[in-house]
Amino acid sequence: MGGALPGSRTEPDSTPDRAAEESQQSREAEEETREISRRAVDLARHYAGKIEVVPRVPVRGLRDFAYWYTPGIAQVSREIHRDPGLAFDLTGRWNTIAIVTDGSRVLGLGDMGPEAALPVMEGKAMLFKYLGGVDAFPLPVRVKDASGLVETVERLEPALGGVNLEDIASPKCFQVLDELRARLSIPVWHDDQLGTAAAVVAGLLNALKLTGRRIETASIVLLGAGAANLATARLLKALHADLGAMMVVDQHxxxxxxxxxxxxxxxxxxxxxxxxxxTNEGRRKGGLPEALAGAEVLVAASTPTPGLVTAEGIGSMAPEPVVFALANPEPEIWPAVARAAGAKVVATGRSDFPNQVNNSLVFPGVFRGVLDARARSIPDEVVITAARELAKGAEARGITPEHILPTMDEEGVFPQMAATVASTCVELGLARVHRSREEFLALARERMERPKRLAEVLIRNGLIPPMPPEPTGNPSGEMEEET
Amino acid sequence: MTENAAGAEGAGEGETPPVHGVRVRPATVQDIPVMAGLLVRLKRLNEEFDPLLKVREDAEERAGKVLQADLGQPQSLLLVAEGTGPDEGKVVGVSRALVRERPFYLPEREGVIQDIYLLPAYRRHRVGEYLLSETVRQLKGKGASLVTAEFPAQNQIATRFYAKRGFRPIVSTHAKRL
Structure with missing residues (x-):
């Protein structure tokens, strides 16, 4: 989820002609994706890694090593030995997380193994730094079973302020998250579950508001029973959604x-x-058509199968239904088709349509918040607070059927999310540091701003080389010489 | 042949107080088709534990015949759990048992629980316990002074369910494919 496709933002109207046009657009977008994929490999070769470690301390001369390393550092070590909690004050642990994967479900590609997962985790680490100011280490590990993965992460805890699990196959991912949440004293997050679910819930809160519905009474259909939807169901339950009226549809x-x-x-x-x-107290049987009849909300997060949701299906729902078609790159139904069939609010996983449900809206703010509070965990309660704050963030530009979620460029939202998350951790007794919401907000702003300034300086000084020109005829030629 | 008993998932301590929502009664010939379906569900569950418990394609048809044959036998005991409330009159669980003589051991009459199965929606509400206790009571009524239960060795859920109710292993069946 959350993979952004290129293309200009469109405001499609609701005619079937428009649907044909959107299909055309999607073909163009696919071609562009292929183009980008080719260039991504060239760029990966050119830059050979998307993040690097840089010192946070001045080194005026070799003598300064006496503070940063021996002999001075021995005393720092003794202090932490006496009080292990001091690791959060005397080292970078407070801002350090690991992005852990076994490579068992990389993007939509399947079991790619840990080596092939590395570029993805590296990219994620870059996003963590750039969007959230978080120092994230990409750590694909060679472990197959859930308990081995749990044990591995558990052993990494002393160096970390948090853990982001990524691209782990279902249902293994549920067991790993549950066990690590119970065992570790730092926040553990599985972005494919929680990041996506929080974005879905945020969007739903506003979509329900727009259509005059309440979460407690709305009849909701979830299409797909993978990591994202199972976590969405869990959050909806915590928000007192009517689970008995909810229907979950999988391939069977x-x-x-x-x-x-x-x-x-x-x-x-x-x-x-x-x-x-x-769910499904009435024990309704059948497939998606039977589930959709009369339903008010559809959240589709399925294996990409375009056309899985039909105009007839949307037409059979209650008036003015809410439709989230989140499969990437091709949504289960094109937005224009859904709207023509009566959908009032439509969201997808793509950046080229309105209402992109994307976990990048969530994880930077959430991690900034839990790290600033030095939280011991991140329970679903906190995730829900983050979702509410994200929903609230959309209000700044006004909530409309085309704007139920902030976009990535509504940057003011994310430090607010971080501050709310941090304050909630304090209220729930999960925080190692206690500050006011205003203080957390100021911290988050500063810490989320810093990497952008850093990048600016590095680029201006040529320490980050400029993007090589787009190749015209022969793509990779020139760039390979530099590596 | 390995017989079995399961469907007792999670009926443990700290669960909700008894909400039966079922009544247990002797099976009749009209129940056979539904019971056969439930028995095959149980056998498919058993199949998950061991490849030597692979379910035949015609298992449901055979289950119907087995149940039909059981129904007339004085040593057999066939009970059904019937829903009340929204599932009024619907068979939601089954227990299949028999009483047999033990020629060499004492006590000499053994009640053998061959199959117990409950639909998932009825588990965790002590329905399994209720069905078991009714089965045991009626086996006792048929002269049994020992009750045993058979289920796949790897079925930890069944192991815990019975252990919690005072059952312990007395014989093991060890298999080897030829």
């Missing part, structure tokens, strides 16, 4: 407590099993 149809695969789910996927027990 509507989940219900009597379904034939229930015993298998009980043994192999207890998160989905629980959802089957608590």
């Amino acid at each position: 149809g509507i989940l219900n407590a009597h379904r034939e695969d229930m015993d298998s789910l009980m043994l192999h996927h207890r998160w989905k099993y629980e959802l089957a027990l608590s």
Whole structure:
């Protein structure tokens, strides 16, 4: 989720002709994606890594090493030995996280293994730094089973202020997150679950407001039972959504407590099993068409299958339904088609349509917040606060059917999210440092601003080389010489 | 042949107080098709634990015949859990047991619980316990002074369910494919 496709932002109207045009647009976008993919490989070769470690301290001469390393550092070590909590004050632990993956579900590519996951984790680390001011280490690990992964991350804890789990296959990702949340004394986040779910919930809060609905009574259909939707269901439950009226549809149809695969789910996927027990009280059977009939909200986060959701399906929903079609790169239904079929609010995972549901809206602010509070954990309660703050952030420019979520350029929103997250951690007794919301806000602004200034300076001074010119005829030629 | 008993998932301590929502009664011939379906669900669950418990394609048809045969036998016990409330009259669980003689051991009459299965929606509400206690009570009524249960060795859920109710392993079945 959240992979942004290139292309200009459009404000499509609601005619079927427009739908044809959008398909054309999507073909163009695909071509552009192919172009970008080619260049991304060249650029990866050119820059050979997207992040690097730089000192935070002045080195006036070799004598200064006596403070930063031996003999002076021995005393710092002794201090921390006496009080391990001091690691957050005397080292960079307060701002350091690991981006951990086993490479078992890289983007939409499947089990790519840890080596192939590295460029993705590196890119994520770059985003963490640039958007959130967080020092993130990309750490793909060679571990297959859930308990091995849990153990590995547990052993990394002493160096870290937080953990971001990334691109781990379902249902393994649920077990890993649950166990690490219980075992570690630092926040553990799985972005494919929590980041996406928080963005979905934020968008839903505003979409429901726009359509005069309440989360407690709305009838919601979730299409897809992967990491994002299962986490969305969990957050919706915490927000008192009517789970009995909710329907979850996977490749075998509507989940219900009597379904034939229930015993298998009980043994192999207890998160989905629980959802089957608590949703669909009426035990409706069938597939997506049966689930959509009369429903008010559709959140589709499925394996990309364009056309999975049809205009008829949207037409069978309650009047003015809310439709989130989040599959990337091709949404389950094109926005114009959904709107022509009656959808009042449509969101996708793409940046070239209005209402992009993207975890980049969430993780920088959330991590800035938990790190500034030096939080011990990040429970769903905090995630919900972040989602509410994101929803509130959209209000600055006004909430409309084309603007239920802030865009990435509404930068004022993210420090606010960080401050709210940090304050919530204090209120819940999870914080190691206590400050007022205003103080957290000032800290977040400064810390989220710093990497942009840093990049500016490095680029201006040529320490980050400029982007090589776009190749015209023969793509990679010139650039390879530099590596 | 390995028989079994399961469907008792999570009926542990700290669970909600008894909300049965079912009544247990002797099975009738009309129940056989639904019971056969539930038995096959149980066998498919067992299949998850061991490849030597692979379910045959015609298992449901055979289950119907087995149940039909059981129904007339005095040593057999077939009970169903029938829903009340929204599932009024619907068979949501089944227990299949028999009483047999032990020629060499004492006590000499053994009640054997071959299959217990409950639909997932009825688990965790002590329905499994209720169905088990009714089964045990009626086996006792048929003269059993020992009750045993058979289920796949790897089924930890069943192991815990029975252990919690005072059952312990007395014989093991060890298998090897030929």
